[in-house]
Every structure is written in C-alpha cells, then in structure tokens.
Amino acid sequence: AQSVAQPEDQVNVAEGNPLTVKCTYSVSGNPYLFWYVQYPNRGLQFLLKYITGDNLVKGSYGFEAEFNKSQTSFHLKKPSALVSDSALYFCAVRDAVLLIWGAGTKLIIKP
C-alpha cells in the first residue's frame, strides 16, 4: 500500500534562513506527490506537485520541492523563510484514485 511519512511534527526556522520540510514515501509504481499548506483557520491550499520530469519542482509562494527517487523523498524547500510561511504543511501521495496524506508538519518561522 502507498504511504507517506513526515518525520517532523514541528520545524523551527529563523526568518531569512532556508527551510526544509521533510517527506518520504512508499509506493508501487511511479509516485505522484503533492504538497499542501494550511494556514490557521483555513482550508488546505495546493502548493506544488511532482508527476514526472525535472526532479526540482517549483510551486507557489517561492516554495520548491526536490524529488529523490533513490531516497524516496520529496522534501519541501524555500531559500529564505518568511514569518508569513508559518503554517501546517502536508505531503501527500496519489494512491490509485485517492490522496494518502502525511500527518502534517507545523512550520514556525521566528522573526
């Protein structure tokens, strides 16, 4: 069965520093991977996705994610964090017809 893991419950980063939110996956076949963000009291918003092609995927709000097949990872990154990036981030993998969600990682950016 497909699965996705977000090993960190929370990540703390100082404003202006680079950030990484980790995600690893387990799939049979080609992986279709997604990142979503949830701001407080809001629904989940799509950030980016990997389907095929370039291993570095660029998304909304300056975020990007690097697909690494050998390490079965799809880490979310941003070169310079903003306080406004503080939110809950979800990684997901497509399983036939549905999305399998990670538990979420709370990202806190400190001024």
Added chain:
Amino acid sequence: DAGVIQSPRHEVTEMGQEVTLRCKPISGHDYLFWYRQTMMRGLELLIYFNNNVPIDDSGMPEDRFSAKMPNASFSTLKIQPSEPRDSAVYFCASSFTLAQYNEQFFGPGTRLTVL
C-alpha cells in the same frame, strides 16, 4: 470562480442534536470529497462522490454519519445524533476528474463543536 464553498463556518450544538454541513464544489468538478480533521487523528477521508454518486464511504465512522449529493453543485454531510467526539473541522474538497496529476481544491472548512 469562488472556489469550494462550505457553510456554516462554525457550528456549536448540543449532544444529540442533528447537524448538517453543506458544500458547493467548484463548477465543473466531478469529484467531491468530505474530510475530517482533528488533532488526534489528523486528516481523514470520510466519503467521496463521482458525478454525484457515492463511491467509497468506508471512512464514515458510524451510521450516525450520512452524506448526499443530490446534484453536481451541492452536497451535505449529516450527523444524527451528534456526540462530543464528533467535534472537529470538516472539509469539503473537489477535483476535476481523478487523473493522477489533478490536485484537490479545499473549502475553508466547518468547525463543529458538540457540547
């Protein structure tokens, strides 16, 4: 497009009462999903529809929960009777065909509190 619309945004009710949550998907989307989010269990898929037909309701926790989609622009999730453990944020999401590359679009959620 206004995106996925959910109502009400907040609902406070007493145990035993009936609760109805409403969702309007994005026009043209043919898949609709109901999720529940809690601190303890994270994001859980309750049920999903394709072209107004329920496809998989295995995530519905109990018979107290029911969902309908009478037409392409409206769906309801009903809890009867409600219990305190049903307190959660309920999200509706929609997508256009279930191709593997299509993302889901979420509504703002309904925060349900059962006293």
